[in-house]
Structures are given as structure tokens and as C-alpha cells.
Amino acid sequence: GAGVSQSPSNKVTEKGKDVELRCDPISGHTALYWYRQRLGQGLEFLIYFQGNSAPDKSGLPSDRFSAERTGESVSTLTIQRTQQEDSAVYLCASSYGKYTDTQYFGPGTRLTVL
Amino acid sequence: AQTVTQSQPEMSVQEAETVTLSCTYDTSESDYYLFWYKQPPSRQMILVIRQEAYKQQNATENRFSVNFQKAAKSFSLKISDSQLGDAAMYFCAYKDYGQNFVFGPGTRLSVLP
Numbered sequence: 001g002a003g004v005s006q007s008p009s010n011k012v013t014e015k016g017k018d019v020e021l022r023c024d025p026i027s028g029h030t031a032l033y034w035y036r037q038r039l040g041q042g043l044e045f046l047i048y049f050q051g052n053s054a055p056d057k058s059g060l061p062s063d064r065f066s067a068e069r070t071g072e073s074v075s076t077l078t079i080q081r082t083q084q085e086d087s088a089v090y091l092c093a094s095s096y097g098k099y100t101d102t103q104y105f106g107p108g109t110r111l112t113v114l
Numbered sequence: 115a116q117t118v119t120q121s122q123p124e125m126s127v128q129e130a131e132t133v134t135l136s137c138t139y140d141t142s143e144s145d146y147y148l149f150w151y152k153q154p155p156s157r158q159m160i161l162v163i164r165q166e167a168y169k170q171q172n173a174t175e176n177r178f179s180v181n182f183q184k185a186a187k188s189f190s191l192k193i194s195d196s197q198l199g200d201a202a203m204y205f206c207a208y209k210d211y212g213q214n215f216v217f218g219p220g221t222r223l224s225v226l227p
Binding site: 031033035037041042043045048050056089091093102103104105106107108110 | 149151156157158159160161164205213215216217218219220
């Protein structure tokens with residue numbers, strides 16, 4: 001079946017603008033994670049959704065970052081008033097459920113803030 | 115809080131040779147999962163191998179195998195018969211039985227022809 005997809009693949013924006021990144025998880029996967037990966041660095045957890053439970057937002061770096069997910073479908077990560085330090089690859093991953101182990105990753109969105 | 119450490123920022127290996135990437139982690143849990151993910155320049159994270167902590171037997175997937183030392187909290191990845199396509203960033207990751215998924219900083223592997 002189809003894997004995790006993300007759009008856009010690349011996004012260039014000007015400082016101060018808002019951006020919206022999209023993630024389509026694998027069908028049937030109830031768990032969804034967003035990560036940020038700065039150039040040459042590891043993955044930084046941002047937010048976690050599990051079914052209809054309240055999301056775990058503990059990784060969001062500031063109130064400029066927010067994310068939504070309707071049920072077990074698409075998720076959007078929004079960054080308001082982008083800053084240059086927001087430039088990174090944003091990765092989305094999904095897994096079958098909270099207590100299952102393996103995450104499946106999308107190809108990421110490379111965000112460049114000028 | 116759980117942490118994952120990869121002490122080798124960069125490694126290189128000659129094609130067809132064997133290389134071992136190191137990973138240590140810290141946790142107070144007795145049951146958990148460990149993973150190695152590969153991230154080539156395409157940036158698509160690919161699962162290489164997974165290990166369940168309650169299993170003593172080391173996981174193996176073709177040319178990839180792990181040395182899991184639970185008491186030492188060590189989880190190294192051995193790549194045998196290295197191929198050019200193995201060149202990538204390799205991330206060690208830990209997951210508890212809940213939602214916590216923690217990644218190490220990564221090791222960049224170069225494969226020399």
C-alpha cells in the first residue's frame with residue numbers, strides 16, 4: 001500500500017510569513033509524529049497524535065508552532081511568523097498504534113526561511 | 115528521561131568490508147524496543163533493523179545484524195559486505211511501550227570504492 005506522504009517536498013518562504021506543512025499517514029495508522037531535523041543533526045520530537053486523544057505537544061519549540069489532525073487522517077503542521085532558525089526538514093511518521101513499535105516515515109518537507 | 119548516544123559522528127568503510135556502528139542508551143525500563151534507521155541523501159528514513167529488549171537473540175536482517183547487550187545498554191549495528199548503497203546517516207532509536215520515541219544524533223557512514 002501507499003506509504004506516508006508529505007507535501008510540499010520543498011518550501012521556501014520569507015521571514016515573517018506563515019507556512020503549512022501536510023502529512024498523509026498510512027491508512028489505518030492511528031499514531032502520528034512530527035519531527036524537526038536541522039541540517040546535519042538528529043530528529044527533534046515536536047508533537048504526537050494518537051487517535052482521538054489529546055495530542056502530546058511537549059516538543060513544540062514555541063507558540064508559533066501548532067499542529068492539527070482530524071481523527072486518524074491528515075495532519076497539518078503550521079508555523080506562524082517564520083524565523084530563519086525554523087529552516088529544517090520536517091519529518092512525519094505514523095505507526096499502527098500507541099503500543100506498536102515501528103514508525104514509518106514520510107520523505108519530509110525541506111523548509112527554507114530567507 | 116531516556117537518552118540515546120551515538121559516539122561516532124562519522125565512519126568510513128571500504129566496499130565489501132565490515133563496519134560496526136555504536137549506540138548506547140539510558141533507560142530505567144526493562145521492556146522496550148530498539149531500532150536502527152538509515153537516512154540516505156534522499157532523506158527518506160528507512161527501518162534497517164529492530165530489536166525487542168526481552169529477546170536475548172540478536173536481530174539479523176541479511177547483511178545487517180546487531181549486538182544487543184542489555185545489561186550494558188548497548189546496541190551496535192554491524193554491516194557486513196558493505197555496499198556503496200549503504201552510505202547514509204544511521205540513527206539509533208529507542209521506544210518504550212508507550213509513545214516515547216528517542217533518536218540518537220546519528221552516524222554518517224561513507225563507503226569507499
